[in-house]
Amino acid sequence: MAGPPHSAPGTHAWPGAAQARPVSAAETADLLRGTRGTVLPVGAGTKTGWAAPPASCDLVLHTGGLARVTEYLPGDLVVVAEAGVPLGSLRQLLAEHGQMLALDPPEAGATLGGIVSANASGPRRLRYGTVRDLLIGVTVVLADGTVARAGGKVVKNVAGYDLGKLYTGAHGALGVVVSTTWRLHPLPPARATVTLPVDDSEHAGRCAARLARSTLTPTAAELRWDGAGAGGELAVLFESTAASVRAQARDAVTLLGGGSTGEEPPRWFGRRPEGETVLRLAYAPSALPRVLDALDALPGGPARGTASACTGVAYAAVPPGTDLAALRAALAPYDGSAVVLGGPLTGAGSAPARTAAEHWGPTGDSFPLMTRVKDRFDPERRLSPGRLLGGL
Amino acid sequence: MTDARIDLLARRLRDRVGAAHVLTDPAQLRTYACDGLATVRVQPAVAVLAADRDAVVTTVRLCAEAGVPFVARGSGTGLSGGAVPVADGVLIVLSRLRRILAVEPDDARVEVEPGVVNLWVTREAAPHGQAYAPDPSSQQVCSIGGNVAENAGGAHCLKYGFTVNHVTGAEVVLPDGEVVHLGGTAPEHPGLDLLGAFVGSEGTLGVATRVTLRTVPAPETVRTLLLGYRTVEAAAGTVSDVIAAGIVPAAVEMMDALAIEAAEAAVRCGYPEGAAAVLVVELDGPAAEVAEQFAQVLRLAEARGAFETRVARDTAERDLIWKGRKSAFAAVGRISPAYYVQDGVIPRTRLPEILTEIGRLADGAGIRVANVFHAGDGNLHPLILFDDAVPGAEQAAEDLGFAILDLCVDAGGSITGEHGVGVEKKAKMARQFTADDLDTMHRLRCAFDPAGLANPGKLFPTPRLCGERPGVRTADDPGRDPALGEVF
Numbered sequence: 001m002a003g004p005p006h007s008a009p010g011t012h013a014w015p016g017a018a019q020a021r022p023v024s025a026a027e028t029a030d031l032l033r034g035t036r037g038t039v040l041p042v043g044a045g046t047k048t049g050w051a052a053p054p055a056s057c058d059l060v061l062h063t064g065g066l067a068r069v070t071e072y073l074p075g076d077l078v079v080v081a082e083a084g085v086p087l088g089s090l091r092q093l094l095a096e097h098g099q100m101l102a103l104d105p106p107e108a109g110a111t112l113g114g115i116v117s118a119n120a121s122g123p124r125r126l127r128y129g130t131v132r133d134l135l136i137g138v139t140v141v142l143a144d145g146t147v148a149r150a151g152g153k154v155v156k157n158v159a160g161y162d163l164g165k166l167y168t169g170a171h172g173a174l175g176v177v178v179s180t181t182w183r184l185h186p187l188p189p190a191r192a193t194v195t196l197p198v199d200d201s202e203h204a205g206r207c208a209a210r211l212a213r214s215t216l217t218p219t220a221a222e223l224r225w226d227g228a229g230a231g232g233e234l235a236v237l238f239e240s241t242a243a244s245v246r247a248q249a250r251d252a253v254t255l256l257g258g259g260s261t262g263e264e265p266p267r268w269f270g271r272r273p274e275g276e277t278v279l280r281l282a283y284a285p286s287a288l289p290r291v292l293d294a295l296d297a298l299p300g301g302p303a304r305g306t307a308s309a310c311t312g313v314a315y316a317a318v319p320p321g322t323d324l325a326a327l328r329a330a331l332a333p334y335d336g337s338a339v340v341l342g343g344p345l346t347g348a349g350s351a352p353a354r355t356a357a358e359h360w361g362p363t364g365d366s367f368p369l370m371t372r373v374k375d376r377f378d379p380e381r382r383l384s385p386g387r388l389l390g391g392l
Numbered sequence: 393m394t395d396a397r398i399d400l401l402a403r404r405l406r407d408r409v410g411a412a413h414v415l416t417d418p419a420q421l422r423t424y425a426c427d428g429l430a431t432v433r434v435q436p437a438v439a440v441l442a443a444d445r446d447a448v449v450t451t452v453r454l455c456a457e458a459g460v461p462f463v464a465r466g467s468g469t470g471l472s473g474g475a476v477p478v479a480d481g482v483l484i485v486l487s488r489l490r491r492i493l494a495v496e497p498d499d500a501r502v503e504v505e506p507g508v509v510n511l512w513v514t515r516e517a518a519p520h521g522q523a524y525a526p527d528p529s530s531q532q533v534c535s536i537g538g539n540v541a542e543n544a545g546g547a548h549c550l551k552y553g554f555t556v557n558h559v560t561g562a563e564v565v566l567p568d569g570e571v572v573h574l575g576g577t578a579p580e581h582p583g584l585d586l587l588g589a590f591v592g593s594e595g596t597l598g599v600a601t602r603v604t605l606r607t608v609p610a611p612e613t614v615r616t617l618l619l620g621y622r623t624v625e626a627a628a629g630t631v632s633d634v635i636a637a638g639i640v641p642a643a644v645e646m647m648d649a650l651a652i653e654a655a656e657a658a659v660r661c662g663y664p665e666g667a668a669a670v671l672v673v674e675l676d677g678p679a680a681e682v683a684e685q686f687a688q689v690l691r692l693a694e695a696r697g698a699f700e701t702r703v704a705r706d707t708a709e710r711d712l713i714w715k716g717r718k719s720a721f722a723a724v725g726r727i728s729p730a731y732y733v734q735d736g737v738i739p740r741t742r743l744p745e746i747l748t749e750i751g752r753l754a755d756g757a758g759i760r761v762a763n764v765f766h767a768g769d770g771n772l773h774p775l776i777l778f779d780d781a782v783p784g785a786e787q788a789a790e791d792l793g794f795a796i797l798d799l800c801v802d803a804g805g806s807i808t809g810e811h812g813v814g815v816e817k818k819a820k821m822a823r824q825f826t827a828d829d830l831d832t833m834h835r836l837r838c839a840f841d842p843a844g845l846a847n848p849g850k851l852f853p854t855p856r857l858c859g860e861r862p863g864v865r866t867a868d869d870p871g872r873d874p875a876l877g878e879v880f
């Protein structure tokens with residue numbers, strides 16, 4: 001079977017691995033039941049580098065053939081779509097009905113299954129949350145070929161364990177996500193963006209705190225950070241009725257002590273920083289200025305990045321050779337973490353591939369429990385082996 | 393289970409957590425025999441009224457050593473029998489763990505012990521202009537631990553989400569006594585989202601001893617509207633119209649004529665006379681947005697023939713509108729000797745059709761059903777009225793409730809939107825999920841609790857042991873010993 005076109009060729013190339021492209025859940029199940037080796041599920045391949053390199057890979061399982069939107073109920077604000085459906089094409093379909101899936105990770109071509117498995121999000125997480133808040137049902141194929149569903153097609157549902165949470169961010173290590181069911185939102189009719197320059201980390205923190213404590217309801221508040229000295233820019237996006245976005249933009253300018261109002265957010269809005277080593281940082285939201293300081297203090301030059309200002313998440317391109325352990329230690333007081341995004345799957349030439357510890361950072365006291373979960377779902381450790389925290 | 397084993401455990405518990413906190417006297421234990429589902433009663437062998445977190449950890453450890461099952465209990469308001477004790481087991485009562493551990497408005501965070509009452513969290517956050525969004529109707533009594541276990545919802549979950557969307561961290565005592573920290577104050581901890589899986593697990597994966605909650609800013613404006621209709625269809629139609637107009641209200645609640653009658657008798661909420669249905673619609677947010685959407689909702693309601701549109705002018709009027717809705721369960725006691733609350737979910741667009749079908753089933757069974765529900769998200773709460781003095785009436789009510797759940801599943805919905813599966817609906821799990829689905833859920837259960845000691849006999853439809861799957865590599869898995877397996 002031929003692989004699909006990749007938007008990021010080479011990122012999931014694995015020497016000698018077989019390739020498969022099932023077109024249904026049943027075919028995926030057959031494939032897993034009929035083989036014994038290790039399996040690496042891949043969507044469009046845009047975030048393959050977001051987990052540690054696999055310990056081994058006998059088969060690359062492309063989900064691109066699982067490409068149907070199986071059910072769309074506009075009146076119920078619910079859609080069911082297979083894992084290989086690109087978010088972009090789903091977005092177009094939904095927009096025709098004035099609706100949206102309120103997830104906006106920027107990776108072009110990204111599939112729903114990949115977004116779930118990598119737990120990707122974008123600026124609008126401030127208002128709508130992330131995959132865990134929007135995914136209401138999921139179908140997976142386990143390593144032994146079992147096809148299992150969890151959740152359902154209604155937003156409110158507490159029957160049984162919510163396994164969708166478990167598969168979110170699991171990078172395929174517990175099962176291959178083959179179908180996803182989502183809660184949708186209406187497309188807001190109007191938008192306005194307030195942008196203002198940010199002088200230093202304290203200023204950034206002050207702006208974020210004021211917004212977070214206000215009654216304004218921005219859909220996003222993104223900070224571009226160019227490093228100490230250079231400062232950055234804050235872009236606050238309001239999406240609501242025309243009258244409301246006008247009023248809120250006006251109030252935001254007052255609240256933040258300045259800023260200019262336009263309709264569209266700036267070009268950098270929602271993009272990930274580019275660089276050799278890009279990190280996703282997470283921390284208690286009020287620690288934003290301290291996190292910016294930690295980035296500025298990195299030896300080897302300033303880190304550039306963006307922060308979803310009120311949510312406790314930032315993305316940064318750090319200088320080559322950055323001591324990740326030291327950065328993680330600096331973030332620890334804020335319950336912080338720093339996870340590597342990107343990088344090749346295998347070591348180039350004689351260089352070793354990144355270890356799971358380098359990729360994810362240290363494990364916590366729940367790691368033995370995570371191991372037990374992995375062992376129950378994938379006892380032979382066939383699926384994405386070695387890719388998770390602690391090398392699971 | 394031998395009495396000697398329990399006696400020994402009780403003695404150890406008295407030694408370790410204090411005799412005053414360990415109950416074994418049947419007369420004292422009677423209080424704890426049931427939760428809000430009063431029809432299922434089981435007296436536990438021992439109840440531990442835990443004084444603090446360490447007492448909980450110690451109790452779970454001693455239970456694990458003795459191989460004795462345990463059940464956590466918060467405020468006991470659960471409606472699916474989740475906190476019903478095990479006869480040969482220990483009930484761990486958490487309602488004395490009532491400390492607020494931290495209030496951090498700049499991180500929109502409140503950290504609490506599990507026995508803290510839901511409403512107290514908002515009380516703590518309110519001076520900082522914040523609120524805890526999940527607002528079950530039982531919020532004056534129910535505990536955060538119970539909310540976490542049931543993934544409790546409430547009227548305002550339509551816009552704000554459920555408990556799971558507002559819990560960022562928890563300290564959990566696993567069934568073997570190990571203490572783990574899931575999530576925290578930061579989002580997106582590396583690794584599996586075990587916190588997300590723990591929320592809603594109905595006490596079967598361990599006991600939460602600390603919970604970190606996310607608070608939300610109190611909205612700038614809140615507007616509440618009471619709408620009266622001549623037909624249920626017109627009310628349901630308005631709900632669909634509002635959603636189709638791209639409006640996400642904070643809450644849309646519906647009550648039918650019988651529920652209105654009961655609420656009126658109980659709390660004199662002044663709902664419009666002669667209404668076949670009322671809607672309570674609440675919008676909140678920035679003033680301009682609310683004003684615009686409120687006008688739109690009024691237009692849509694009038695277009696569906698709402699004969700009364702009452703706008704709350706102040707907090708007192710708003711509270712009165714909500715009082716009718718929030719007291720509806722208890723109020724039904726005014727018009728019937730006994731009642732049984734069901735909880736099912738349907739796709740919102742199928743409301744009129746399913747309500748008609750419920751009416752048909754009820755008429756067929758000769759039973760009165762009052763409908764109260766979270767209409768915005770299709771979460772039905774049929775209140776099934778019966779006379780407990782009449783032999784067989786309770787069974788007939790339960791049968792009708794289950795027939796309604798079948799309707800929900802067939803419509804593509806769920807057997808529970810917020811009350812949980814518990815003991816009450818475990819048989820119905822097999823109606824909603826396949827054997828493979830349930831087996832997969834059970835894998836999670838086995839990872840957390842291979843010996844099956846945490847709240848056994850709940851949630852899963854059939855008894856099963858852990859470690860029976862071929863290829864599970866943990867050779868030292870105690871679940872492999874069938875003697876330690878879950879006995880349902």
Ligand SMILES: Cc1cc2nc3c(=O)[nH]c(=O)nc-3n(C[C@H](O)[C@H](O)[C@H](O)COP(=O)(O)OP(=O)(O)OC[C@H]3O[C@@H](n4cnc5c(N)ncnc54)[C@H](O)[C@@H]3O)c2cc1C
Binds near residue numbers: 428474486539596
């Ligand atoms: C009048 C009335 C109205 C209600 N309205 C709503 C509503 O609007 N929305 C809604 O969602 N529910 C509602 N409920 C149901 C009930 O209040 C909720 O399920 C609530 O979350 C239960 O909390 P509790 O403290 O009473 O828990 P309990 O009944 O004591 O226990 C419920 C479950 O939680 C487990 N548990 C308790 N504490 C812990 C802990 N610390 N760790 C692990 N497991 C634990 C128990 O073992 C049990 O399985 C209502 C109930 C009543 C009586």
